[in-house]
Amino acid sequence: MKTIKTLSYLVIVSLFFSCSQQKKIVEFSIKNTQDFERSFETVEIKKSALKIDNINSIGIKDVKTGKLLVTQLVDTNGDGTMDELLFQPKIAAKTIANFEVVLVNETEKPKAADLCFSRFVPERTDDYTWENNKVAFRVYGPVAQQMIEENIKGGTLSSGVDAWLKRVEYPIINKWYKETLVDKTGSYHEDTGEGLDDFHVGVSRGVGGIAVKIDSIYYFSKNYTKWRTITTGPLRTSFYLEYENWDAAGNKISESKIISLDLGNNLSKFTTNIDGTNSISAGLTLHEKDGEVTGNNENGWVSYWQPHADSELGTAIIADKNTFKGFEKYDVKAKDLSNAYAHLQVKNNTVIYYAGFGWKKSNQFANKKEWEDYLTKFSKQINNPLEVTFK
Numbered sequence: 001m002k003t004i005k006t007l008s009y010l011v012i013v014s015l016f017f018s019c020s021q022q023k024k025i026v027e028f029s030i031k032n033t034q035d036f037e038r039s040f041e042t043v044e045i046k047k048s049a050l051k052i053d054n055i056n057s058i059g060i061k062d063v064k065t066g067k068l069l070v071t072q073l074v075d076t077n078g079d080g081t082m083d084e085l086l087f088q089p090k091i092a093a094k095t096i097a098n099f100e101v102v103l104v105n106e107t108e109k110p111k112a113a114d115l116c117f118s119r120f121v122p123e124r125t126d127d128y129t130w131e132n133n134k135v136a137f138r139v140y141g142p143v144a145q146q147m148i149e150e151n152i153k154g155g156t157l158s159s160g161v162d163a164w165l166k167r168v169e170y171p172i173i174n175k176w177y178k179e180t181l182v183d184k185t186g187s188y189h190e191d192t193g194e195g196l197d198d199f200h201v202g203v204s205r206g207v208g209g210i211a212v213k214i215d216s217i218y219y220f221s222k223n224y225t226k227w228r229t230i231t232t233g234p235l236r237t238s239f240y241l242e243y244e245n246w247d248a249a250g251n252k253i254s255e256s257k258i259i260s261l262d263l264g265n266n267l268s269k270f271t272t273n274i275d276g277t278n279s280i281s282a283g284l285t286l287h288e289k290d291g292e293v294t295g296n297n298e299n300g301w302v303s304y305w306q307p308h309a310d311s312e313l314g315t316a317i318i319a320d321k322n323t324f325k326g327f328e329k330y331d332v333k334a335k336d337l338s339n340a341y342a343h344l345q346v347k348n349n350t351v352i353y354y355a356g357f358g359w360k361k362s363n364q365f366a367n368k369k370e371w372e373d374y375l376t377k378f379s380k381q382i383n384n385p386l387e388v389t390f391k
Helices: 002-021 142-149 173-182 368-383
Strands: 024-031 043-046 058-062 071-074 084-087 096-103 117-121 127-131 136-139 162-166 207-214 217-219 224-231 236-243 246-248 251-262 267-275 279-285 292-296 301-308 311-318 324-330 339-345 350-359 387-390
Touching (some): 058 071, 058 084, 117 236, 162 311, 207 251, 207 339, 217 246, 279 301, 279 324, 279 350, 292 368, 301 339, 301 368, 311 368
Antiparallel strands (some): 024 096, 071 084, 117 127, 136 162, 207 279, 246 251, 251 267, 279 339, 311 350, 324 339
């Protein structure tokens, strides 16, 4: 009997401790004003909005279901202290959902695979690559540029953005580099069921590289010179890139950016800090010029849908209505300089846009219409963000 009483006491204490750890700190609501469900949209809660010094021990609870949501903490400035909390709620059309910020211990936090990943890749000169469960990309660093300038085989001179066409939801970056460069058991230029890298960039803008237009000529930077990983995790990966100052017809341009990619999204977010110009143009390479450039000024996007090997591929640039100032098909004879450009307004030395792709062979988009429908919906989301109200 004494043993039973002791066990009962331990159970009661355990339950009490668990409940106390989920003590409510603050309540808030999220409003969806649109006529479609919102999911795979990341909500950011700044530390300053919470009534707690250490945000490592908090979680987000859905009031209706009582369930804790998957969260991710981010140290935005690299000082070792977490600055914001991320989560992706699911909000039905035209509704308001309620949530609580609660204290939780580590074992109570829901676990999820780290599908949003990025890293510097020294084993292939100095690529920087990133991916989520839908898409993957890479850009090129100073060593790759130096190799071109010194006529060393294997270099790349480009500030364009490369697309890695994956068709699986699990991470492929480390796997593909290891198989191709370390183990030499395969090549990421061949599709064995996971996808491949057969997207040519050259000096084009690839998928979202920027340029400055002076008169009728586009000018752009070379490879990035500095990098810093900010976060990787279940919901977002983000990183910082910096470029050497560059010239646009006598205008000195300085450029740096934070690129982020969230779970479930086909488009990366580019937050670009730029000095020396009031406008930029983000581009999409036209490759063989056998595709179709379309755009929607009202919804703020330009797209290029093209035949691609044995499949089809859509690329796009999107920005909010106050940033997007039109689009242009720039078609010239010089190799890799033909691009579809989105013209974007710079405000306070900052411009934000989204760029990405949809590959038909990945079974995400069956045709051009489905791709453009996705772009229109994405546009509605960024122009009508979820409304977060603390109580």
